[in-house]
Amino acid sequence: MKTHYDVAIIGAGVIGAAIARKLSSYELDVVLVDKEADVSFGTSKANSGIVHGGFHSPAKYLKTKLEVRGNLMFDQLQKELDFPFRRCGILVVAFREEELQAIETLYRQGIDNGAFGLELCGRERLLHLEPKLHPDVIGGLHAANGGIIEPYRFVFALVESARKNGVELLLNFKVQSASHADGLHTIVAGDGRAVKARFIINAAGIHADDISAVFNAESFHITARKGEEFLLDRESKAYPGKVIFPVPSANSKGILVIPTVDGTLMVGPTAVETEDKGDLATTARNLEDVFNFARKLIPSISERDIITSFAGLRPAMLPDNDFHIDISRMAPNLIQVAGIQSPGLTAAPAIADYVKDLLKQCDCRLVEKKNYDPYLPKVSGLRHLSIHEAAEAQAENPLYGNVICRCENISEAEIVEAIRRGHHTLDGIKFFTRAGMGRCQGGFCSYRIIKIIMRETGMGYHEVTKRGGGSYLLADRLGPSTPATEA
Numbered sequence: 001m002k003t004h005y006d007v008a009i010i011g012a013g014v015i016g017a018a019i020a021r022k023l024s025s026y027e028l029d030v031v032l033v034d035k036e037a038d039v040s041f042g043t044s045k046a047n048s049g050i051v052h053g054g055f056h057s058p059a060k061y062l063k064t065k066l067e068v069r070g071n072l073m074f075d076q077l078q079k080e081l082d083f084p085f086r087r088c089g090i091l092v093v094a095f096r097e098e099e100l101q102a103i104e105t106l107y108r109q110g111i112d113n114g115a116f117g118l119e120l121c122g123r124e125r126l127l128h129l130e131p132k133l134h135p136d137v138i139g140g141l142h143a144a145n146g147g148i149i150e151p152y153r154f155v156f157a158l159v160e161s162a163r164k165n166g167v168e169l170l171l172n173f174k175v176q177s178a179s180h181a182d183g184l185h186t187i188v189a190g191d192g193r194a195v196k197a198r199f200i201i202n203a204a205g206i207h208a209d210d211i212s213a214v215f216n217a218e219s220f221h222i223t224a225r226k227g228e229e230f231l232l233d234r235e236s237k238a239y240p241g242k243v244i245f246p247v248p249s250a251n252s253k254g255i256l257v258i259p260t261v262d263g264t265l266m267v268g269p270t271a272v273e274t275e276d277k278g279d280l281a282t283t284a285r286n287l288e289d290v291f292n293f294a295r296k297l298i299p300s301i302s303e304r305d306i307i308t309s310f311a312g313l314r315p316a317m318l319p320d321n322d323f324h325i326d327i328s329r330m331a332p333n334l335i336q337v338a339g340i341q342s343p344g345l346t347a348a349p350a351i352a353d354y355v356k357d358l359l360k361q362c363d364c365r366l367v368e369k370k371n372y373d374p375y376l377p378k379v380s381g382l383r384h385l386s387i388h389e390a391a392e393a394q395a396e397n398p399l400y401g402n403v404i405c406r407c408e409n410i411s412e413a414e415i416v417e418a419i420r421r422g423h424h425t426l427d428g429i430k431f432f433t434r435a436g437m438g439r440c441q442g443g444f445c446s447y448r449i450i451k452i453i454m455r456e457t458g459m460g461y462h463e464v465t466k467r468g469g470g471s472y473l474l475a476d477r478l479g480p481s482t483p484a485t486e487a
């Protein structure tokens with residue numbers, strides 16, 4: 001591990017990851033640090049996965065400009081990084097005359113913002129675009145530019161690309177203190193590891209206010225706005241072809257019906273402020289309201305198809321609800337990237353460009369790398385292969401013949417690939433491969449994956465965790481263990 005860098009980025013969510021990848025195209029020594037055992041373990045793993053269409057908020061907001069710019073960057077990014085993304089389109093649907101005016105406002109707002117692919121629709125057109133909609137729909141907005149993405153795979157790909165181009169990643173590195181001398185910041189982790197860097201990027205999500213305090217920089221408060229989502233089985237008859245939004249309220253985009261890019265279905269999210277930044281609990285309390293609301297959009301939605309629920313925390317900076325991305329006026333060479341609530345996922349690539357320009361303003365020399373390689377090798381997933389392709393893959397690598405996760409059809413080859421790419425926790429492997437994300441939620445495959453982790457890494461069973469830290473999966477009742485071999 002080096003100790004001196006040009007830039008240290010704190011936080012390996014989608015924002016830190018996009019910035020790290022952008023900076024990896026310049027002749028800079030960059031380190032990306034995160035307190036968790038893997039990247040994307042914060043808000044970036046627990047969201048709706050929508051690439052928004054640039055019409056929900058007015059042009060005066062920084063978040064709007066970056067949303068519109070970010071949206072346009074996804075096709076090229078997908079070509080380079082091979083993550084699951086589809087421009088399936090978005091519908092905002094109205095059921096009452098007075099809602100039609102709000103639809104018109106969204107349309108005009110989107111046009112003013114420079115969003116493309118927007119269309120005002122009457123009832124027939126809407127039902128043609130999405131036959132599963134409630135027949136009482138009277139009109140709406142179609143945003144052909146909207147899309148869906150697997151958010152954690154996007155972050156994994158950004159980080160992998162950044163690392164391929166020289167960025168160093170330090171995990172389990174919880175920044176606890178910092179000092180500044182001779183033009184260099186020193187950041188120190190809870191376990192005593194320290195790195196020095198000239199420039200610091202604060203991309204710590206809901207903890208951006210705590211990190212700002214560590215640097216004696218601006219005092220602000222990040223409010224965690226919790227969103228609960230329900231995930232429905234891929235067998236659900238309600239799976240729509242497009243993301244379905246209701247007409248938004250003043251505070252929220254409302255409860256949505258979201259087809260995931262991998263064929264399951266999401267309903268949510270709620271929006272409730274919480275003081276507890278660790279509050280990721282899901283409750284049955286909201287379930288009835290959420291599903292009653294969702295059924296007004298698509299009547300065939302059923303609670304019986306729920307396979308799990310999860311919660312994420314939006315890092316909101318109130319009262320203006322905008323992104324705050326700026327050079328600190330108080331701490332030298334610190335760039336604050338705070339208040340990145342929705343549409344942070346959509347805006348992430350544009351935020352990375354914006355931060356690069358701020359670094360330039362701080363006299364950071366940006367010389368393009370001659371050998372920068374934006375491309376990542378494709379990962380072949382068994383579930384995407386035809387029978388013939390699967391047979392070929394198996395002939396080359398017999399591990400493709402062993403299906404580990406039956407619900408999502410994930411082979412041992414993919415689990416091993418995830419481990420080789422640095423994902424050593426059950427959740428890291430789940431988010432990389434989808435093993436454990438299907439109907440049985442890991443009931444069948446978790447034990448088999450644990451054994452493969454042990455075999456590939458040499459860890460004992462008592463060392464394997466769900467998501468790092470103390471989240472051990474098996475108790476060490478029998479004393480020291482030896483690595484297992486897969487049967």
Ligand SMILES: Cc1cc2nc3c(=O)[nH]c(=O)nc-3n(C[C@H](O)[C@H](O)[C@H](O)COP(=O)(O)OP(=O)(O)OC[C@H]3O[C@@H](n4cnc5c(N)ncnc54)[C@H](O)[C@@H]3O)c2cc1C
Nearest residue numbers: 011013015035042043044048050175205227312344345346
């Ligand atoms: C329910 C929900 C739905 C959403 N849906 C969408 C959507 O559909 N489309 C969209 O565009 N946006 C959406 N968003 C918003 C989007 O998810 C966020 O804007 C984005 O994920 C924020 O990314 P981030 O990198 O800033 O934060 P995070 O992903 O939380 O990353 C911050 C990282 O900082 C690390 N960190 C914190 N403190 C420290 C420390 N002391 N030391 C080291 N590391 C530290 C954390 O571990 C974390 O990994 C949604 C959000 C929620 C909650």
